Amino acid sequence: MTELLVVSATAVPAALGLAAWVAGDRWAGRLAAMAFTLAVVAGSALATRVFVEGTLSAFGDQVVVDALGAYMLVLVLAVSAIALAGSPDHLAHERAAGRLRPGQAGRYYALLLWFMAGLATVPLLDNLGLLWVAIEATTIVSALLVGFARTPTAIEAAWKYLILGSVGIGFALLGTLLMYASSVGVLGETSDALTWTRLIEIAPRLDAGLARLAFIFALAGYGTKAGLVPFHTWLPDAHSQAPSPISALLSGAALAVALYALARFHLVSVAALGPGFSSGLLVIFGLLGLAVALPFIVAQGDLKRLLAYSSIEHIGLATLALGFGGRLALLGFVVHLFGHGLAKSTIFLAAGRLVAWRGSRRIGRMSGSLSAAPADGRALVLAALLLAGLPPSGIFVAEIAILLGGVDMGWGVAAAAAAALLALAVAGFLFHVLRVASGSPGAGAPGPLPSRRWAAILTVPLVVVVLAGLWTPAPLSAVLEQVVLVLGGGRG
């Protein structure tokens, strides 16, 4: 049963992606919707079973799904739903503008399905070598999506992403190898030396020097994929040049999945070396992300790049939370990842549509969006307020939990610095978004932007984020406790 659910949530949608490529433009969208529905049904069933019955394993223990893995799977599927819902509109616009050649829509959906399937596979794998393979596969597929528009800037962004991503992921492979090598003295040359489950069990006996090196390489490697400063230089280009539904998936889910991989290394590292080493590094890199993103947010002139730098800021905060540790900060981490995933992917869809409609991404030339394109303008403002951490919202609660949790764990100075950096970034971020929203469109602006079905696509995820700040149903809070237990080094 578990096998069937895992395959239906990952391999079957990927196979249907191949069908979408072959089927061509007319059927690709429908095939993608079908494949995705299947993935959601199977993925939800799998996650529910994990939350109710505890950790599940399949395929000779290569697949082990604990509460953290199940939670990440749900996150990937939720963000994918937003990306998929925004895709027909994006493609229709590209077609109307004459930029879409025959066959390209089919290819788009095929790549999108592969990207989603890859992201959904990562949290299910117990073997860290296979996890590496899955993350690398998502890099390659998404590189093709980043350059989908074939403009010089899109090619530039995709090229940087491919080369820097490959070097980064090469470091992650070195980290994986070193982790394997650190266990060989205990387990010998067996393949289960490469699984999280075994590594955690034998962690105290790992070779400390190799385990330390392994974490450093994993930090640089998966940190590159997650957009940690200073490995982030590809991110603003890729996230701003990609088609907007792809930006949504990259910012909302791909970063979180890379951070998840790093979190697994962190767990082994804590069990092997004690909490001091990897936690300290995560706190440093988290603060660095917050500090470096700030000037680029404040001085930003390009709407999509603004959102990309906001992602770097939020990933910095999440990394900080992971480094703080402790129940409260980890609870904040878990809620923050989901809130950011939903709000950031939604704001990318709204921003993408506004950019396409105005024919410019310069913040100074986009004023009046709220009056001329009410659905998108409203979503842009609401999502920006949520991302800024204003109450009531899940993100607000999460940020407070992270900062208080940090103080609890004795990271008072770091938490205070983070609070100051966040406050400054919020001011810059909201200032730019409000410039886009307010005022009048001015002369020469295109007519109003129609939005029928579209408003619902943008509203639902944002309402979820708001509700998460007001009310946590008992089953949900039980789920969150389970995830935090895994992140705290306990058994989920």
Added chain:
Amino acid sequence: VTLDARTAAELVDACAAGIVVLGVALAATLSMGRAIWLVAVQSILTGVAAMGVGLATGADHLLIGGLLAIAAKGLVVPLVLGSLLRRSPVRRERRPPIDPRLALVAAVAIVFAASAAADGIPVAAGVAASRALPAAIATVLTGLLIIMTRRKALSLVVGLLVFENGIALTAFSLTYGMPLVVELGVVFDLLITVVVAWVYARRMLDVLGSTSTDLLRSLRG
């Protein structure tokens, strides 16, 4: 066929030496045609070394992994890159950011630094190939050096391949490499990466008229 541990160690050491020399040559050459076949030979040596360890230790997955690496990185990838080079109007690096003689010196310095750095890291006990780990570290760093000092898309892919050869050499000098299913995945991912890089290099030729990444400088801030 089996090898005794001593012969295998000599074979791996010889391959490692070759890999390092080829890496230094790659860091110094500006001809992209030469770079393609140099990196092909380097990849084949990496595969041979993996098979040597496999024969000595009876680790079958290293034999299969080595053969696969030879086929993919020694044969398929150079053919793909060669086809790209034939379409490209420019076949040499022009105006490299640092002088090739300086790059040569830097590459040699990397080799010495890597030798020093690898002291004290435990290597796999079965095959006592003492030179493999420093060679691996040197090759990883040489790959990074090439990536940082080249402007042509094709040269960057060559740098990536050198980097990857270094990682492969690390894999079976620290342990006996990773389990087969992982190695298959790694080689497969590398192949796809090169194909995607080829796709983008062709788009650069179509859209920009050159594969020089100098033209890719418009995204800032």
